Amino acid sequence: MNVDVDTINHLAELSNFSISEKECESLKKDLGEILKYVSLLDEVDVDGVEPTYQVFEMENVWREDAILPQEANRGQLLALSKEQKDNQVKVPKVL
Secondary structure: OOOOHHHHHHHHHHOOOOOOHHHHHHHHHHHHHHHHHHHHHHHOOOOOOOOOOOOOOOOOOOOOOOOOOOOOOHHHHHHOOOOEEOOEEOOOOOO
16 A cells, blocks of 8 residues: 555544644655555465454353342441431432
């Protein structure tokens, strides 16, 4: 792929970046080198190689949901609040 000034300016616009002419020339050279390096992957022989989607043997760890006994009861927790109403903690209005 050929990287030109128009491509750099288009990418900068998409990224919402403002770049100078000097930066544009530097990016043109750098992106060209990066694309040249990545194009080496086209030379790799991958015939017969299965695609890899997950490289680690990972799986979800599941556990049973169990309600454990608590040391405090509702009354003790409500007593810690500044205000309460209808057996609930009253908090300042957010909106």
